[in-house]
Amino acid sequence: SGSYIFYGVREFGMGAAMNGIALHGGFVTYGGTFLIFSDYMRGAIRLAALQGLPVTYVFTHDSIGLGEDGPTHQPVETVPSLRAMPNLNVIRPADAVETAEAWACALMSESTPTALCLSRQGLPAVRTEHTGENLVAKGAYVLREADGGRDVTLLASGSEVSLAMEAADKLAQKGIAAAVVSMPCFELFEQQDDAYRAAVLGDAPRVAVEAAMGFGWDRYIGANGRFIGMAGFGASAPAPQLYEQFGITADAVAQAAEELAAAG
Numbered sequence: 001s002g003s004y005i006f007y008g009v010r011e012f013g014m015g016a017a018m019n020g021i022a023l024h025g026g027f028v029t030y031g032g033t034f035l036i037f038s039d040y041m042r043g044a045i046r047l048a049a050l051q052g053l054p055v056t057y058v059f060t061h062d063s064i065g066l067g068e069d070g071p072t073h074q075p076v077e078t079v080p081s082l083r084a085m086p087n088l089n090v091i092r093p094a095d096a097v098e099t100a101e102a103w104a105c106a107l108m109s110e111s112t113p114t115a116l117c118l119s120r121q122g123l124p125a126v127r128t129e130h131t132g133e134n135l136v137a138k139g140a141y142v143l144r145e146a147d148g149g150r151d152v153t154l155l156a157s158g159s160e161v162s163l164a165m166e167a168a169d170k171l172a173q174k175g176i177a178a179a180v181v182s183m184p185c186f187e188l189f190e191q192q193d194d195a196y197r198a199a200v201l202g203d204a205p206r207v208a209v210e211a212a213m214g215f216g217w218d219r220y221i222g223a224n225g226r227f228i229g230m231a232g233f234g235a236s237a238p239a240p241q242l243y244e245q246f247g248i249t250a251d252a253v254a255q256a257a258e259e260l261a262a263a264g
Helices: 010-026 035-050 078-083 096-108 158-173 187-192 194-201 239-245 250-263
Strands: 031-033 056-060 087-089 115-117 141-144 152-156 176-180 205-214 226-230
Touching: 010 035, 010 152, 031 035, 035 056, 035 078, 056 096, 078 087, 078 239, 087 096, 087 187, 096 115, 115 194, 141 158, 141 194, 152 158, 152 250, 158 176, 158 205, 158 250, 187 194, 187 205, 205 250, 226 250
Parallel strands: 031 056, 056 115, 087 115, 152 176, 152 205, 205 226
Antiparallel strands: 141 176
């Protein structure tokens, strides 16, 4: 009691108050709401970015995976639009390990606000081996390397990383070597040197998967790459049904990758 402020349904007020607390200093400032409601506080987020304030936004229900609340609450365009804002780190973790690393990144930030975009649905662990290095801090990293050279590279963020891992397993059964790259934060990835970025992305054809609009992925998949994601608003149904309806599945990723690999 006394450590938290209950803002009510008042996202802009929450964002503005957090900016004031950050300017005062002495506190680690964070607040939470559904990702879709970041639109209501966008002016405050922009001012935090403009002023270089280390405010952290804990946004949940980050995709069609929220299910039955439907398209009014499914932020299909929100992650890409936040990525367009200067001096804002938008991090979409794939599992609990990436979430912990993302939180560490937010705590270490001195002059850049952080938007943590978290799922509603439970996600499997994709980081199953310990590393002493914060890999989220690199923005993107090779989660699974292909054996004997890459035929294709699968790029994903957040809840879709596990789909990419499943697709890689399906491709391996057909003799297609697929690397899986987790890309939780475009902004942090762009801060890495050219050699690191080139090593992560590789030279093989690329398929990206994210349960959002594809704006921004073109720079990573290239002119001949494929994007598996949303092309419009969502719908109201259980999350698994929505992923099937909109074609955001491991089978769809694997098929796109197989077609690219066959094309050379």
